[in-house]
Amino acid sequence: MFAEPGKETKYAHGHDGTVLKSHLWRTVENSAAFFVPYITPAMKILDVGCGPGNITTGLAALVPEGSVTGMDIVEDVLAQAREYASSKGQTNLAFVFGSVFKLDFEDNTFDAVYAHQVLQHLHDPTAALKEMRRVVKPGGIVAVRDMTHFLHYPETHELDRFRQIFWKISDDLGATPGAGSMLQKFAREAGFGVGNITVTASPWCFTAYGDLKWWCEMWADRVLSSDFEKDALATGLTTEAELIQISTAFTDFAENQDGWYTVLNGELVGRK
Template identity: 45%
Template sequence: MTAQQPDDVYSHGHHESVVRAHASRTAENSGAFVVPYLTPGVSVLDVGCGPGSITCDFAALVAPGKVTGLDRSPEVIAQATTLAAEREVPNVEFVAGNIYDLDYEDETFDVVYAHQVLQHLTEPVAALREMRRVAQPGGIVAVRDADFHGMSWYPALPELDEWMELYQRIARRNGAEPDAGRRLVSWAQSAGFTDVAPTSSNWLYATGQERRWQARVWGERVLHSAFAEQALEYGFATPAELARISAGWHRWGSTDDGWFLIPNGEIIARA
């Protein structure tokens, strides 16, 4: 499995607009379902940690327990390491690694966590098996992923419909599953878990500040991130079409009554 991870294509990439969005995530808004398990002294592996904002929050909760953040991108690992230094979090480390071939012994961690990761993988069940391998007996594997076809918004704008269709095409062209949230229980069962507790929670953008933020993030990503590069490379969109979709995002963001809901599937799977 070692060679497989580099072949997975990350639909979002690591453009500044993407990393900025990921850095806004916290234990409270992105990991509340796992927080009850993060008690002092617990060891945690955060797989696909990105810029480390959630990881650092976890470290504060489990101190003096050790937290390890792992990502395949050395660039974001460097950013996460800088964040930990700025926040003066001593019990966290960040390393580059491969989710399909974790460089840890069996039964190493009390909690193994992955946030918005499985949706981008060609082999999510294999990743879950590997996460299960490094979890201690009685420990947990905790996963949270969005469900793109479950998203809803108001007002109805054709540009956002085009965005959704384009996102689905790009993700599936990459061998990924954008509707991962609804599949987490099934994937966990296929990975050999027999004790799986499912929950769900939402991200909602419905205040003026939230709408402007979400519109700015996706307005930029549609034009400048790996999403844009892949849309053009695969022949799924033209620059003019991407510009129209970006403008639609900004039009939605300027509304006074706009609503954008992102549902997330969650599981706590006992190792």
């Protein structure tokens, strides 16, 4: 997703339609609720790793007297973000290309920096947080949210294998799977004082009476048609036949009346 000067960190899942289906589901309400209490109408916010811009556009609506800048390292996705913002009539925002390891902004530029599901895809989350902290004004905040783990009931062998493969892909790419559980450590290493760190957690919870069918059908497609498939096979941990079994298991799980699938996310607010 992001590039450190001289070194690439590959985004494990790519940006095909099955991946963007997941990203476009995210909103301020379901992905940034922990950040909202800190937002004031005149804030200047940077959204790092903004993807297709739906969260970015939602944040812009909360700062009518301020502005939001969305940043990503994939130009095609930035084009989609601009189109999405335009469709919503939101004008107090801009989208720029850039790396989280070398933000192209002066020190003390923003009131807040937000990053959603970014650190887990990086080989050096601490360095990224240091750079986010650099561009925040004194007294401003860095707010990040990252996945810690997948949980599901009833247990199935295939979905357990999916979880193992997911982690292995990230390990092999030199990323940081489960980064959401390490946010306090990263923040301390990035220079946030202990008294200026607030760590919380919240889930995405998909149930048979909620969004379980959407979540499972999305992953049933994604394990076979996104970069996940190619990267999973490259690990040597799985086969095409097993990925088909995992895809089928997701499809079956979507119909389970007792089905419950949760993504637990860690959340950090660090004040400079």
